[in-house]
Amino acid sequence: MKSKNNIIIFSFLLILAALSLMTYKIKYLNFPLFQDETVNIWNIEAKITFNARKEQSASISMTLPSKQDGLMIINEESSSANFGYSNSFINGLKKGNWTKREVQGEQVLYYSIDVIKDPFFKAEQKDEIDEEIFRKEVSTAFVQASTSLLNSIYEKSANGVSFTSLLIKEFNLKEPSQATTMIKNNFMKTNKQKRDTLVQLIDKMGYKVRTIGALYLKDRQRNIELTPMLEVFYKDKWHLFDINKGEISKNSNIFIWQRGSQYLLDAEGVRNSDVRFSVTKNIVPARSAALSKDVKNQNTLLDFSLFVLPNEAQNTFKLLLLVPLGALVVVIMRVFIGIKTSGTFMPILLSMAFIETQLLPGILMFILVVTIGLIVRSYLSYLNLLLVARISAVLIVVVGIMAFVAILSQKLGLQYATSITFFPIIILAWTIERMSIIWEEDGPKEVLLQGSGSLLVSILAFFAMTNSVLSFITFNFPEVLLAVLGVIILLGRYSGYRLSELYRFKSMVD
Amino acid sequence: MNFIDLNQWLIKMFFANPFKLKELGILGMNNRNINYIGKLNKRKNFPLVDDKLKTKQIAQEHNIAVPELLGFIEYQVQINNFKHYIKNENGFVIKPAQGSGGKGILVIIKTVGNKFIKPNGVEVGYSDIKRHISNILSGLYSLGGKNDVAVFEKLVEFDSVFDGFSYEGVPDVRVVVYKGYPALAMMRLSTSNSDGKANLHQGAVGVGIDIKTGKALNAVQFDRPVQVHPDTQKPLKELKVPFWDDILLLASKCYDMTNMGYLGADIVIDKNKGPLVLELNARPGLAIQIANGIGAQRRFKKIDKVKYKESDPEKRVLFSKTNF
Numbered sequence: 001m002k003s004k005n006n007i008i009i010f011s012f013l014l015i016l017a018a019l020s021l022m023t024y025k026i027k028y029l030n031f032p033l034f035q036d037e038t039v040n041i042w043n044i045e046a047k048i049t050f051n052a053r054k055e056q057s058a059s060i061s062m063t064l065p066s067k068q069d070g071l072m073i074i075n076e077e078s079s080s081a082n083f084g085y086s087n088s089f090i091n092g093l094k095k096g097n098w099t100k101r102e103v104q105g106e107q108v109l110y111y112s113i114d115v116i117k118d119p120f121f122k123a124e125q126k127d128e129i130d131e132e133i134f135r136k137e138v139s140t141a142f143v144q145a146s147t148s149l150l151n152s153i154y155e156k157s158a159n160g161v162s163f164t165s166l167l168i169k170e171f172n173l174k175e176p177s178q179a180t181t182m183i184k185n186n187f188m189k190t191n192k193q194k195r196d197t198l199v200q201l202i203d204k205m206g207y208k209v210r211t212i213g214a215l216y217l218k219d220r221q222r223n224i225e226l227t228p229m230l231e232v233f234y235k236d237k238w239h240l241f242d243i244n245k246g247e248i249s250k251n252s253n254i255f256i257w258q259r260g261s262q263y264l265l266d267a268e269g270v271r272n273s274d275v276r277f278s279v280t281k282n283i284v285p286a287r288s289a290a291l292s293k294d295v296k297n298q299n300t301l302l303d304f305s306l307f308v309l310p311n312e313a314q315n316t317f318k319l320l321l322l323v324p325l326g327a328l329v330v331v332i333m334r335v336f337i338g339i340k341t342s343g344t345f346m347p348i349l350l351s352m353a354f355i356e357t358q359l360l361p362g363i364l365m366f367i368l369v370v371t372i373g374l375i376v377r378s379y380l381s382y383l384n385l386l387l388v389a390r391i392s393a394v395l396i397v398v399v400g401i402m403a404f405v406a407i408l409s410q411k412l413g414l415q416y417a418t419s420i421t422f423f424p425i426i427i428l429a430w431t432i433e434r435m436s437i438i439w440e441e442d443g444p445k446e447v448l449l450q451g452s453g454s455l456l457v458s459i460l461a462f463f464a465m466t467n468s469v470l471s472f473i474t475f476n477f478p479e480v481l482l483a484v485l486g487v488i489i490l491l492g493r494y495s496g497y498r499l500s501e502l503y504r505f506k507s508m509v510d
Numbered sequence: 511m512n513f514i515d516l517n518q519w520l521i522k523m524f525f526a527n528p529f530k531l532k533e534l535g536i537l538g539m540n541n542r543n544i545n546y547i548g549k550l551n552k553r554k555n556f557p558l559v560d561d562k563l564k565t566k567q568i569a570q571e572h573n574i575a576v577p578e579l580l581g582f583i584e585y586q587v588q589i590n591n592f593k594h595y596i597k598n599e600n601g602f603v604i605k606p607a608q609g610s611g612g613k614g615i616l617v618i619i620k621t622v623g624n625k626f627i628k629p630n631g632v633e634v635g636y637s638d639i640k641r642h643i644s645n646i647l648s649g650l651y652s653l654g655g656k657n658d659v660a661v662f663e664k665l666v667e668f669d670s671v672f673d674g675f676s677y678e679g680v681p682d683v684r685v686v687v688y689k690g691y692p693a694l695a696m697m698r699l700s701t702s703n704s705d706g707k708a709n710l711h712q713g714a715v716g717v718g719i720d721i722k723t724g725k726a727l728n729a730v731q732f733d734r735p736v737q738v739h740p741d742t743q744k745p746l747k748e749l750k751v752p753f754w755d756d757i758l759l760l761a762s763k764c765y766d767m768t769n770m771g772y773l774g775a776d777i778v779i780d781k782n783k784g785p786l787v788l789e790l791n792a793r794p795g796l797a798i799q800i801a802n803g804i805g806a807q808r809r810f811k812k813i814d815k816v817k818y819k820e821s822d823p824e825k826r827v828l829f830s831k832t833n834f
Contacts, residue, residue, distance in 0.1 A: 335540060338539065384641075384645065384650070386648050386649070387648075387650060440613075441613065441712075442709075442711065443713075446711075493544065494540055495538070495544045496528065496540060496541070497532075497540070497541075498538060498539055498540065501531075501539060501796075502525040502528060503524055503525055503526075504733050505526050505531055505536050505799070505800065506524065506525065506526045507733070507735055507800060508526070508531070508534060508536060508799070508800060508803065508805075509526045509527065509530045509531065509534065
């Protein structure tokens with residue numbers, strides 16, 4: 001009794017472990033449970049255009065985005081015909097550098113990144129970029145106008161954040177004050193100017209402020225510039241402000257490309273350089289997103305998963321991971337139903353062959369090969385050969401039959417011609433041998449019974465193994481194997497009646 | 511009749527209610543494997559039972575009557591020795607020590623000069639017998655084809671009390687011995703269906719035998735009740751096994767010899783020597799329950815209630831005879 005309890009606890013622990021691993025992967029690594037789940041990948045592309053100068057080598061460098069909380073960059077790509085490309089880090093800022101010795105005519109460079117939203121992603125905090133605000137010489141009119149404005153807003157605010165909010169609100173009023181209007185008309189002709197002026201004003205009040213160039217993640221944006229924004233430091237944190245909308249509390253929709261006021265683009269030896277952005281939303285299967293994510297994430301759990309294997313090995317494992325499902329079917333059929341099969345795991349191998357050959361052609365070929373094999377084997381038994389020689393003879397006959405069937409179906413124009421090679425020949429030879437022994441010892445009825453039993457189990461195993469939901473789950477969550485193991489261990493302790501016994505002992509209850 | 515009713519009717523028609531089976535104490539295959547074979551039969555003792563030569567040797571040490579061992583041959587070079595083994599015998603049997611299902615058993619009922627006569631009257635010569643032995647040694651009849659030993663034993667002369675109860679073959683008594691107590695017994699009669707073999711799943715008739723008296727109870731063929739022998743039409747109720755007490759005692763002693771808590775003993779009756787243990791089985795089947803019309807667990811549970819370990823086989827037989 002004690003060992004029985006231990007086994008139950010053990011198998012439940014296995015099942016529990018599998019389920020909790022699965023839950024972890026679904027919840028925190030965003031693995032999809034079903035195949036058709038999708039996520040959005042944002043593709044942001046920077047397009048740099050410029051004209052070449054005669055007999056000058058070109059050197060272009062662009063500030064690249066750094067890591068950001070909540071948004072993960074899963075892919076970076078730069079495409080540029082014949083340009084040398086390299087990355088550099090200057091003062092904690094990442095830059096992409098394109099170089100070429102001889103350039104002609106108009107040139108286009110692309111740099112694109114793929115971003116997905118991941119609320120659990122935290123960018124490691126690097127050295128803060130502190131910005132020296134360049135204080136411009138301004139006219140006395142501006143100073144006067146701004147001083148009165150700043151003082152009145154300062155009175156109404158409590159700190160840098162509320163000050164900035166009020167300041168932005170002031171400039172967005174429909175009927176602003178005279179001073180505001182004056183500044184607006186003279187110093188805020190473009191959004192960029194507006195941002196720079198706001199930064200000047202905030203800096204003047206002694207608050208820590210920096211400029212931001214960002215992109216809203218909205219689909220189908222083409223040929224746009226970075227939206228100018230600013231950040232104000234308050235209580236250990238930078239607060240992001242849209243210069244038209246005020247403070248942005250939830251910034252998962254905003255991708256920050258540039259921090260600080262240094263040039264976005266730095267071009268030498270070229271003319272008319274410009275950079276434009278486009279944002280596109282791509283819908284992709286959730287698994288590939290989750291996968292490309294952990295390449296970046298270096299999650300230890302996934303670092304030790306099947307996905308680190310080369311593609312070919314992954315495909316092999318896709319099939320191998322289905323074998324336990326087949327074993328589960330075999331255990332259920334034998335322990336609960338009581339179906340007799342010839343050879344315990346022969347049905348699994350058979351169903352693996354069926355996966356390659358398709359079900360119906362596979363069944364027909366199996367029956368054909370075994371029937372011919374049995375006929376040949378019955379002749380061999382007259383010869384009274386020793387076991388090893390006999391099985392080897394059957395083996396050769398099996399290969400011969402397979403070749404014959406392949407050639408025949410090719411001649412008849414059947415497309416399954418060569419898939420017969422997927423049958424495990426050794427297993428077929430043993431099956432024939434075992435069945436012919438059963439024929440001799442227990443008669444043809446038993447052969448038919450065990451043969452059809454094996455076929456039935458392998459067909460069921462085939463359906464279990466080709467079920468797309470199940471195969472998706474076993475490959476993406478190999479830990480399910482632990483649960484299957486637990487279930488099989490539990491079944492191994494099932495001491496109740498089999499269905500076949502309910503039939504067998506029927507006469508005893510009548 | 512709607513679909514659900516029809517369904518239920520079909521289920522009732524073909525399947526027994528599992529709770530009713532449990533109530534009757536009927537032992538199922540899973541239960542047998544886990545709780546009886548798995549718990550009571552130690553793995554290391556299995557070779558004693560699976561290897562007929564070992565069984566025979568240990569049986570002789572324990573004074574358990576078996577068909578007399580004339581000798582055995584292990585290696586091909588010894589094949590000619592068989593002449594020594596059979597020189598004083600008129601009839602003899604050659605069998606593979608680890609054969610299964612009666613394969614590879616050669617029965618010679620008479621020796622005439624250089625010729626040996628099989629039960630069906632066919633004569634075979636020395637060279638035929640040598641080839642048969644060679645085949646046994648190279649594993650033609652053993653499971654998985656491993657090398658085997660050829661065992662020579664004296665021919666059992668069957669008692670004529672079973673005339674008409676068996677067709678072509680050898681009738682034997684299977685006694686299931688649980689923890690040393692004879693629990694269930696069954697006579698196995700070969701039929702034309704079973705091709706002279708005494709295996710129930712091949713179509714032999716199983717006749718449940720009353721432990722108290724040795725008289726027939728029920729009979730089954732292919733797990734379904736029968737009244738008369740299908741070939742000879744002899745009413746099976748008339749069957750009574752002679753030497754019944756000796757058979758039970760013999761079976762019970764096999765427990766002390768093998769230490770197997772769940773054991774099947776196959777016993778034949780020799781005209782001159784009485785009951786002999788032909789072979790033992792560590793995985794006796796479940797059809798014996800149908801032949802007796804009783805669930806095995808009912809009897810096993812009664813035996814389980816005996817708290818002390820009874821080492822005297824005669825007392826164990828007495829217990830079985832009074833309780834079953």
